[in-house]
Amino acid sequence: MSIASQRLASNRWADSALPWAVPIVLILLWQLAVSFGWISSRIMPAPLAVIEAGWRLTASGEIFYHLGVSFQRAALGFVIGGGIGLALGLISGLSHWGERLLDSTVQMIRNIPHLALVPLVILWFGIDETAKIFLVVLGTAFPIYLNTFHGIRNIDSNLMEMARSYGLSGWPLFTSVILPGAMSSILVGVRYSLGLMWLTLIVAETISASEGIGYLAMNAREFLQTDVVVLAIVLYALLGKLADEAARFLERRWLRWHPAYVKGD
Amino acid sequence: MSIASQRLASNRWADSALPWAVPIVLILLWQLAVSFGWISSRIMPAPLAVIEAGWRLTASGEIFYHLGVSFQRAALGFVIGGGIGLALGLISGLSHWGERLLDSTVQMIRNIPHLALVPLVILWFGIDETAKIFLVVLGTAFPIYLNTFHGIRNIDSNLMEMARSYGLSGWPLFTSVILPGAMSSILVGVRYSLGLMWLTLIVAETISASEGIGYLAMNAREFLQTDVVVLAIVLYALLGKLADEAARFLERRWLRWHPAYVKGD
C-alpha cells in the first residue's frame, strides 16, 4: 500500500513537471547557442534578452494592457464563433438535408485564408472592432463545426436508436444523448478553436490596431525588434498552454464517465 | 421497389446538386448587389469581372502555373507534416510518458501564429523553398497530431484489452486495432490539414515568392487588383472543396464498416 501511494506521489510530480521538460531543454539549448556565438545575437536574441524585454513591458504594464485588449476580442469572437460553429455542426450532424446544404459551403469558406480575406472584411466591416471580431468568429467557428459534426456522426447509432425508441426527441434527446455522445469530439474542436482564436487575432490585429498582442508582435516585426517578436511568440505559446489547460479542465469535468479521461494510470 | 429506386435516384441527384445551392445563391446575390449598385464595383468586383479575370489568367496559362507551384509545395509539406503529426500523435496517444513529454510542447507550438514566426523561419531556413515547406509542415502537422491523439484515446478500451489479451502487440496491434479504431478521427484531422495546407501556404508565399497561388493573391492585393483577389479567394474555396472531397473519398474507402459513413439513408 505504501509503495502504491509513493508511486502515486511520484507520478503526480512527474505529471506536472514533465510537460515542461521539452520547452526548458529547448530554451537552454537556445541560450547556449547564443552564448557560444553559434547564432549571432544580432539576429536571434538570447533568452535573457527576451526575458529583459518581457520585464520591461511588464514593469510598464504595457503587456497586460495588450493582453487585456486581445483577450476581450478573443473571448467575444470565440463565444460568437463557437456558438455558430456548434449550431451549424448540429444542423449538419443531425439532418441529412442540413449536411447537404451546409457542409460543402462551410468547407469551402473554411479554406479561405484570413489574410486574403482582409480587404473584403474591411469593405464589409470597416477597420474597427467589428472587423477584427469577425475574423476571430470565422477562425473559431470552423473547428467547432467540424468536430461537432464528426462527434454527432460517431455517436453509437445503437444508443441513438434506443433513445428514440424510448420516446426521446428534441431537447431531451439532445441533452441526454447527442451532446454527451459528441462531447469528447466537441472538446477537441474547442481546443482547436482556442488555439485558432489567437492565430486569427494576429491577422485581425494587422487591421489598423494600436493595441493587442497581435499588434505588439507585428509592430515589433515591422521595426525588426526581434526580442519583442520572440517575446510575443513565447506569449502565444503560453496562451496556447493556457487554452489547452482550459480544454483539459472541461474534459475532466464533462467526461468523468469516460474511462480515457479519468486521471490515474 | 420501383418507388424505392426512384427515391434513390432523386436522392442521388439532390446529393450532388444541393451542396452547390448555397454558394450559387450567394454568388447571385453578389452579382445583383453589384448590378443594382448597392456595392460599388470600384471596390468590390462583380462575379462577371472575377470570371473575366479567371478567364484571362487561364488563357495565359498563368493560373495553372501558380497552382502547380503551390500544389508541389503543399503536397510535400503535407506529406512531411502529416507524417510527423501522425507519429507524434501515436506516441502521445499510446504512451502515457509520451503524452507527458510531448503534448504540452506540441500544444504550445501549435498556438504560435505562422505570421509571427516568419522572421525566425527566415533565420533558420532562409527564404527559399525550405522555409515555405517548413511552414506548411508546421501547419499540417498539428491537426493530424491532435486528432490522432484523440482518436487513439477514444478507442474502445474493451477492444484494446481484448486485442492485448489475444496476444496482439506492436505492429499487428497497430494495424488491427489502433489504426482502424482511430481512423475516423484521423481523417477529420486530414480534413483540417488539407485546409490548413493552403492557409499556411499564403503566409509562406509572402516570403520572397514570385509564383504560387498565395503570391498571386498577395501580389494582387498589393496592387489593389480586387478582381484577382476575389478570384484567389474563389480558388481557395474550390481547393477547399477538393480537399474535402479527397477526405470524403478516404472516409468512404476506409470506414466502410462504419454505419455512419455508409452511403444511403
Add this chain to the structure above:
Amino acid sequence: MSFSTYTETTTPVKESAASSARTALSSSKGGTHLHLKGVVKKFGELEVLKGIDLEIEKGQFIAIVGRSGCGKSTLLRLIAGLDRHNAGTLSADGHADLASTDIRLMFQDDRLLPWKSVIDNIGLGLKGDWKPRALRVLEEVGLSDKADVWPAKLSGGQRQRVALARALIHQPQLLLLDEPLGALDALTRIEMQRLIERLWQQHGFTVLLVTHDVQEAVQLADRVIVLEQGQIGMDKAVDLARPREQASADVSAIEGKVLKRVLGQ
C-alpha cells in the same frame, strides 16, 4: 401511462406474484392488439422473415423461441418500427401506423448510456418526478445499491437488469423483451420472471418475450411461438392457470413438446 398503479403494490415480490390473481388483467385498460400479415424482411439477398402471419390479442403474453439467427430480434425490431419490412402489413389496434402506439423494446444488448448513472439511465425519457419510481424499480431488480454508479462498473447481469428496469418502468401498452434474462443466474432469473409476470398482470399490457429458455417461455406465456426458417413453425397455446408451479407436470409436458420442436426432433 402513469406509474400510479405500480405504487400501490407494497408487498414483496415473491408473495405478490403468487397472490395476484389472473383477473387483475381484465380490470386493467389492456394492451395492444397486434396483427401481422405476410410480413417479409430481407437483408440484401438474405430473406430473414418469409411471410409471418400472426395475430396477438390485447394483453396476451407471447413467448417467441427459435434458433439463433432465425429472425426473432428482427421481428421485434419490425414491430417496434425500427426497421422497415419489405412486404406484408403490420397493424396495431387496427392502425397501420405503429409509431403512434406506445411500445417499449428491451434490446438484446443492454444499450445503457455510458455517461449517465444507473438511475438516470432508468429515468431516460420519463417526465415529472420519476426518481422515487426509478429507485423502486431498481430495488425490484435488486440493484438499489448501484443507483449512482456508471454503467461501465456493473457486471454483465447487472447491466441487463438495469436495461430491464428501464423497459419496465415505462409500462407501455406493448412491451417487447429480447432475451431479457439471458445473463442472469437461476435465482435472479426466477425473481425477474415473477416481476415481469406481476407487472403484466397488474397493467395488462401485451408482451412479446424472446427467450432461449423454453421452460421460461412455457412458465410465463399464454402462447409460445416457435420461429423456424423465417416462418412460424409452431404456435402453442399454454392454457394453464396461474400462478404456475415451476416443475408441474402440465408445464413440463408442454415444455417437452416445444423443446422437441426446437431441437428439431
Add this chain to the structure above:
Amino acid sequence: MSFSTYTETTTPVKESAASSARTALSSSKGGTHLHLKGVVKKFGELEVLKGIDLEIEKGQFIAIVGRSGCGKSTLLRLIAGLDRHNAGTLSADGHADLASTDIRLMFQDDRLLPWKSVIDNIGLGLKGDWKPRALRVLEEVGLSDKADVWPAKLSGGQRQRVALARALIHQPQLLLLDEPLGALDALTRIEMQRLIERLWQQHGFTVLLVTHDVQEAVQLADRVIVLEQGQIGMDKAVDLARPREQASADVSAIEGKVLKRVLGQ
C-alpha cells in the same frame, strides 16, 4: 500451440464428442496448473473477492456458477492478468508471473472488432496460414456462410459464437470462458457444449467455464464451484464417466444439489 491436431478430426461434431475417450486427455501435453491463495479484489470500498483459495489441476475442467454480480468475471479477469488483485497470490505452474502463461479469455461481451469481417476477427493474433483453420472453426460454430460479413450484421447469438470461435482457435493451455453460451438456443447450445468438450479432450488444456446454467456446468465439468459472497461456497467434484447422458439420474442428482445451493435453499 499449433492447430495441427485439430485438423486430424474430420468426423462431424456429434459423433466425435460421443466417441472420443477420456484417455485423449492423458496423451496430450496438458494444461496449466493454477493455484490461488487468499486472493482479494476490491473496487474502491467494495470487496468483491474476499480471499479465494483454489487449486486447479492441469487439464481440469472447472465450472463456476454464482449469482449475478458475485465476482465470477472479476475472478477470470484476475487470472487472465487483466486486473490486479489487492492481496493474496496467484500462480500458474508454480510461476507467479501469469503473463508468461498461454491464456485466452472469452469475454462476457463479445468484443468483436467492428472493422474486421467475421473471419478476420477469428484470425486475430494468429500467424501463418490461419485462414483454412478459421474457416473450419467457423463451420463448427455453424456460421460458415457469415465469414465475410461485418459483425454489425450478425444476430446476438451469432456474435457470441464468433467470439467463441475466436477463443477456441487459439487452443491455449488455459481457457477461460465467461458465459460463452448465454445467448444461444437449446440446440445450438448443446452443439457448442459438445464442441468445447471435444476440443478439451483432444488438447487437454485447463478450462474455467463461467455459466448460469447449472445443468451445463454439471454436464461438462470435473468440478463445479459455487461463488458466494466473494468466497467459494461449494466445491463439488463431478466424478461421472464421459460421455455423460444429458438427462441421466447421476447428472440430475448433482445438478439438484448445486442448484439448491445456488437458489439459497
Add this chain to the structure above:
Amino acid sequence: DELRIGYQRSSTLMSVLRNNNSLEEKLAEQGVTIDWYEFTSGLPMLESLNVGNIDISADVADTVPIFAQAAGADLTFYASEAPSPAGQALIVLEDSDIETLEDLAGKRITVTRGAGNHYLLIAALESVGLTLDDVRVSYLPPADARAAFAQGNVDAWIAWEPFLSTSRATLETRTITDGSDGLASYTRYYLAATPYVEANPEVISTVYEALNEAGNWVNENPEEAAELLAPLWGNLDPDIVQTANLNRSYDVQPVTLEGLGEQQKIADAFFAADILPHAVDATDSPIWQPGE
C-alpha cells in the same frame, strides 16, 4: 559568384533592369550571375538582408533604414534617388470637410506604419502645431488603406506612388498637402549587406551604374517605361503609370553624409513619438561611394 537581389514589383528601376537584362549582361562579364528574390513588401526584404539571405536590395523609403539601424542591422547605403517630395501626398475624398492641415485635428488618418508616409504625417502635423496624439491614426498597408479610404472608414490617407496616382484617377480626391513644402523630401535608398559590399565593391559599382542608366532611361522614355511597368503593377492604365512616374525623380545619386541629415531628423521624430525604442544615429551605417 552569385548576386542575390531583393526587389518588389513596385521597385521601378530594379524592375526595369530585370526586364531588359542589362544588369545580367554587365555582371556576366565579371563572372557574376543574379538570383532575383521578389518580396511583397519592404519589410521582409530588409529582414532577409539583415539575416544574410540576400546581398542587396532595391529601393526603400527613407524611413525604413532607420528601423533597420535601430535593430542593429549591418547594412550599407550604396545609392539613393534624389528627393521626390511629390511622390506621396495626404489626400481626402472630394466631399470631405477637411480643407487645411489644421482641420485634421481629431480626424482619422491612415498611414502605413514605418513607411515614408508615416514621417510625412508627423512632419505635416508638426508644421501646424499638432502631434500624432491630436489625430486618430489607423495603421494599414496600402491595399487595406485604400479600401478603408474609399469606404469612408478613414478621413484622410497619405498615399504614395503608384497608389497615389491610381487613387486620384479612380476616386474623387483632393490633395491637402504633399511633401514639397519642405515637409518631407521622400528620398529612396538602396541598401546592401555590409560584408558583401566590402568583399565585392566592383559588383556594387556595376549595379550602381546600371541603376543610374535605368533612371535616366525612365525619365527620357516615359511612355515606353509606362508600357513596361503597367503589367508589372497589376495591369495599371499606362497613363496612370506615366503620371505616377512624373512624381518620382528616378535620379540615382551617391549617398552623402549631408544627405543623411534629413535621416537624422526622421529618426529623432520617430524617437520623440515613441515609435523607436531608443535614439538612432542615422549616420552610423557605412556609405559606399562610387569610385571606391
